[in-house]
Amino acid sequence: MYPSPFRYHRARSLKEAASLLSELGEGSKALAGGQSLIPLMKLRLVSLSDLVDLNFIPGVSAIEQKDNQIHIGALARHADLEKSQTTAPIPIIHDCASGIADVQIRSRGTIGGSLAEADPSGDWPCVLLTLPVELRCVGPKGERTVPISKFFVDAYTSVMEHDELLSGIIVKLPPPHSGGAYLAFKRSPPVYPTASAAVQLTLEGDVCKDVGIALGCVGLTTIKAVQAEQQLRGKSIDQKSITRAAEAAMAEADPQTDMRGSIDYKRTLVRALVKRATEVAVRRARGEKVEVSHYYA
């Protein structure tokens, strides 16, 4: 690849990286896995003055359980999460990690990079919005913790400042009888989905005690489908309530017509994906082992 010329910096710690970004200003950018940044640089859609490489920073890619929380280092690769036993109690994480692009990208791309990019088509933003997640950010002024519900502001925009970096993702382990699923429709594996839906719920008998539903690729940000959640939360789970939730999600989706599909068609996909993800989530909440895969053209 032949990007526009830029200066390269190799940071030894997140703090150093944050200071560098602060010093170097708006023309600088942090490089995590490069899943999105490298293609943008290659196509010269992005020209940087400075690139701050995070990949040699030690200690920010571990995946560990601490009490009832799972701590995921921001530089954990999709492939690490795909193989992780630590995240096994939350199968939706495996759905997400294993469905991202192809082997090469999963080996390089990071969960932190995906979140920080705040791409409405990203997989991790969609999945993590359905879970109790806190994001730890590091900047030159110190650390702060942001709940994921407050993290995404607009398309490609999060609450983080230019010189802030994600250091970790803290996921609270869901209570017993919980399950989730993440499903997307993609034309082919390496490309962004046309639409995606994540559903994470907790059952008490046949009643849905709690639920999180999020939609990807169908709005300026990942959409938390609160209306759809209301159709399930506190209600008994059956085909009727699932259909109502799917219909509600369809209405909450706010897609645009593009090469991947028309507004109506994307909404139709959302309905199908929410319905199917909910069905799988319910089966998993009931203790069933269910393998899922995205849908491809």
Add this chain to the structure above:
Amino acid sequence: MSKAKENKKPKRWVGTSLRRKEDDRLIRGHGKFVDDNRLGEMLFLKMVSSPYGHAKILKVDVSEAEKLPGVVCTLTGTEVASLMQPFMEIGPEPGAKIVDYPMAVNRARYQGEPVAAVIAKSQAIAEDAAELVHVEYEMLDAVVTGEDAIQDKVILHESSGTNLVWRGLYEWGEVDKAFKEAAYVVNIDRLHFHRFTAAPLENNAILAHWEPDGRLHFWCNNSFPTFAIQFLAPALGLRLEQIHVKTEDIGGSFGVKITHYPQMAVCALASRKAGGRPVKWTETRTGNLTASGHCNERTYRNTRVALDKNGVIQAIESRQIDDCGAYTRYEPLGAVIWSQVVPGVYRVKNLRIDFAQVVSNKCPCAPIRGYSRLQHLWFMERVLDICSYELGIAADEMRLQNYIKPEEFPYTTPNGCVYDSGNYPKMLEIAKELVGWDRWVKKQQEAKKEGRMIGIGIGTTLDSGTNNFGQSRIINPYAPFSGNSEAANIKVDLDGNIVVSLGSTPQGQGHETTTAQVVADELNIHPDMVSVRTGFDTEWNTYTGHSGTYASQFAVTGLSAVHGAAQKLKKEMKKLAAYALQAKEEDLEFGVGNMGPELRVKGTDKSINYWGLANLVNVNNAGLPNEIAELTLNCRYIYRPPFQIPDLKRKYGNLTLTYAAQLHIAVVEIDPEMYTPKILDYAAVDDCGTVVNPMIVEGQVRGATAHGIGAALMEACVYDSVGNMLTSTFSDYTPITAVNMPKVHYGHIESPSPFSFNGAKGMGEGGGAALHAISAALQNALFEYGITIDDSFTTGNTLYDALVGKKVMQRANNVKVERGVA
């Protein structure tokens, strides 16, 4: 061990799945591709491309780019036009009035068309400099469909004054009579075959070196270099022999690499301007998708089909518009090449096709896999399917009713083509068995009760190979080429090694392997003992004016040349061995002895090995008798198929030597909630006559299947109304991947061709069987919903628009049946 090997040795190497000789090199990364070349003082070229589909070029300012350190020079369209002549046009007027330079001069006519180039000491500098070229454009209205283009409201080429490139009426048989007597006439208002491309793993790449003495060298991956040179030489003012073209390993072409001679010209001019330094250009993926070559897009209007009461098609008439993109390049050959397969696999005798080709503000077309026949065969399959549903005849029954019968071969088509051999009903039977036809029909009926939409579709198609270039005269009576040919050279080298060189440009077809198989059988040796030099080279290899790798022909043209050369060599070897061994030629046999490959006197231990023979000719040759002295052990043979010039008035003649057939069956389910078509089962049956290497043939069949499935469901070159290409990266073009592929049940039969020495038929293109089978399966699933599959490209979105929105593919708006016309 050698004994075990001996036991395993097959009677003949041809017909075995010999592992590919070239794979060891390629899999280890030891192949050599154009971009691997590094010459001293080499420079790098970057094209500056038009961001507009149609625009006036008001100003090209290269001054800032030229100031960037490391930039050696630049080229603009105006400059290019002053340095060369426009490329020749293959066709007559009005197409011949198109002025075609390799760079836009004053006007850009498709997005991605080069408007300038920068030449620099490194690729990185070239890329930076390209951004400093400032071009002022004035956007023009674009024309992006064939149907709009033919109306000439927006005209691309002022010199021509019309978008029409060529128009001709093809008529055979008694069409009007057939319509008068028909029991049914089916009218189909509009069918459309979409644009897609080949997306080879390796993009186009050229290294040009124009030496001060006037010699111009090209290292390139052009897959039809003799064609390219004939365009380049007159345009650049050179004699053919001044142009040296060399190809090495090529990472796929599928026809798209035939038409990059314009870029070759740009690289050559750049090299000369840079003071004779070598200049390399390696295309980017976006460059390949937007500006390399797309397949011909075709619209079929006002189609009428006459049928008898049994559903046998009596006549077809149609008005067709082929959209070849902004420039003609290989065209208008596509306007005749479809007629190699006029009736498809059916016994239709009466046809009238009004064929027009037009230019539009899209990437120029290239003769991509299945070139022009694919489009026509898809049309024939749609016609057959639509008629079968309209008449209530099962699609398999309909085909059996209409297929050319096995006993009718060799079969002469209405336009004089001779289908060599085949057995379509047998292929259908095998494909049905492979896919589990009866089981699926049952499942389909059960699924229907649950509201599920499952369709089973058949695609029967032809891969016509070894074409008669004389057909170009149907387009242009003055075209200076006809027939076909290929050359091979075989020699016994000084050290006794057998070395074969070819005129072909393999891109994955395994020519090294199949050539070695043929030679090994002739000389009764192991294929490992045969060195095959592939790669086209006007200086060092043998070739003819038709040499190259395209149009499904190597198994016939290439291997016939190899076989012919081997015959000549054997004759010489026998003569020489008879002299050396003081034996009679008829007592000699070929084989392998203790001293390697040899000739021996049958039943004795008297023998001479190849080194001994070579020694007599090349090294130790004093005192040889006169009749031996003329032997060279270096034999060239040119194979020429027995073609005639077609009858131009009747557009009648044999246009192709062999007709391989493919029959695919697809079982497709349409997701009831997402409307995406999913392939549930798939069978592919191939008949390419006598198979030289079953593994290679199966690989080709699977590859063509993937290309076809991709084209049917995933891959389209989509433009908006102003000529922006919306699928210019793999993210949007979405070429098919392994994950999208169904499991393919593969089967084959062999109907040997009576017209090739080995019974083989060319088969690399595959005839687009997957496109036909998928359209057929969708039609099978959706006929009862009032849907006619009228486009070769289908996505979940289009099926949603058809089933829910009732906006597209509505039978009521497209198809009308006149019953009882007779």
